[in-house]
Amino acid sequence: MLETFPRVQLAHLPTPLEPLPRLSAALGGPDIWIKRDDCTGLATGGNKTRKLEFSLGAAMAEGADTIITAGAVQSNHVRQTAAAACKLGLACEVLLEQPFAEPSEPYMQSGNVLLDKLFGANLRAHPAGTDIVAAMESLADQVRQAGGQPYVIPVGASNATGALGYVDCAVELLGQAEDQGLVIDHLVTATGSAGTQAGLAVGLRAMRSQLPLLGIGVSAARDVQQQKVYALACETAELIGQSGIVARDDIVANCDYIGDGYGLPTTGMNEALLLLARQEGLLLDPVYSGKALAGLVDLTRKGAFDGARNIVFLHTGGSAALFAYLDQLHT
Numbered sequence: 001m002l003e004t005f006p007r008v009q010l011a012h013l014p015t016p017l018e019p020l021p022r023l024s025a026a027l028g029g030p031d032i033w034i035k036r037d038d039c040t041g042l043a044t045g046g047n048k049t050r051k052l053e054f055s056l057g058a059a060m061a062e063g064a065d066t067i068i069t070a071g072a073v074q075s076n077h078v079r080q081t082a083a084a085a086c087k088l089g090l091a092c093e094v095l096l097e098q099p100f101a102e103p104s105e106p107y108m109q110s111g112n113v114l115l116d117k118l119f120g121a122n123l124r125a126h127p128a129g130t131d132i133v134a135a136m137e138s139l140a141d142q143v144r145q146a147g148g149q150p151y152v153i154p155v156g157a158s159n160a161t162g163a164l165g166y167v168d169c170a171v172e173l174l175g176q177a178e179d180q181g182l183v184i185d186h187l188v189t190a191t192g193s194a195g196t197q198a199g200l201a202v203g204l205r206a207m208r209s210q211l212p213l214l215g216i217g218v219s220a221a222r223d224v225q226q227q228k229v230y231a232l233a234c235e236t237a238e239l240i241g242q243s244g245i246v247a248r249d250d251i252v253a254n255c256d257y258i259g260d261g262y263g264l265p266t267t268g269m270n271e272a273l274l275l276l277a278r279q280e281g282l283l284l285d286p287v288y289s290g291k292a293l294a295g296l297v298d299l300t301r302k303g304a305f306d307g308a309r310n311i312v313f314l315h316t317g318g319s320a321a322l323f324a325y326l327d328q329l330h331t
């Protein structure tokens with residue numbers, strides 16, 4: 001299904017699929033399993049690495065020498081892109097957007113920002129509300145005028161090419177479940193720029209699986225998020241020659257766990273972070289996986305998964321951002 005697309009090898013695959021017995025017991029609901037995409041291996045790992053195998057595969061096939069991308073200041077996508085660019089010998093130009101007013105010193109300097117700098121990415125600050133797509137295009141023009149060959153990767157690598165990484169992840173997960181004799185009743189993931197959920201939805205349907213997939217939103221309202229995921233799923237299905245396999249109803253998001261906004265801590269996130277740390281010795285992140293697990297925990301407690309035996313939580317990574325939240329997390 002994906003063999004015809006150019007791809008570079010960046011990730012440690014397959015990522016483990018592991019039980020979380022102590023978390024499951026603490027919640028008293030179905031058995032919870034974790035798909036360890038925090039262990040993709042590139043510069044502390046995370047979900048963007050799978051997408052970048054295809055985005056950067058396309059860039060290399062086009063003969064690019066400079067990658068242009070963008071994200072919030074503490075973007076995990078930017079960090080993984082900066083590392084991958086080093087591995088492939090490409091320059092990396094980054095537009096960083098400050099997502100909220102009055103960020104702390106660690107937010108602006110530590111965590112992913114420190115790692116971006118270690119990888120030598122050229123960071124440019126942009127105020128919130130910048131037209132980032134236009135800004136990336138104009139930077140691409142400048143690179144071309146200077147004789148370079150730019151390749152623009154959108155925020156989160158969330159276009160159809162990047163989403164192929166999560167089509168592949170769905171295939172990988174279904175194969176692992178079969179090998180382990182595990183019947184999965186629900187798959188839960190954080191959803192932001194949409195490529196992860198869109199790719200998973202396409203991969204599941206392409207494999208004729210009806211496994212329900214729930215995205216826990218971290219930024220946009222529910223209708224907006226679901227429409228964004230659905231539109232990208234349609235484009236991704238078309239790219240692999242399977243137009244129409246994803247229905248609008250296949251795309252389900254719950255956006256009740258965002259709190260005051262993208263990147264702003266919530267009590268539930270902090271609680272989920274401590275719960276997974278202390279029950280299982282695992283790290284989440286404050287922006288995505290922490291809020292996603294907060295949703296899973298709350299929905300489990302409310303009985304939303306009653307009757308289910310096994311739930312898989314996709315861990316999308318991001319723990320490098322913990323250090324940027326030094327002064328905002330309760331331990």
Ligand SMILES: *Cc1c(COP(=O)(O)O)cnc(C)c1O
Pocket residue numbers: 046047048075076077156158190191192193194195196197285288289316317318
């Ligand atoms: C980017 C990111 C997500 C969201 O994935 P999308 O494909 O953008 O929806 C989730 N978790 C982490 C840690 C991320 O960096």
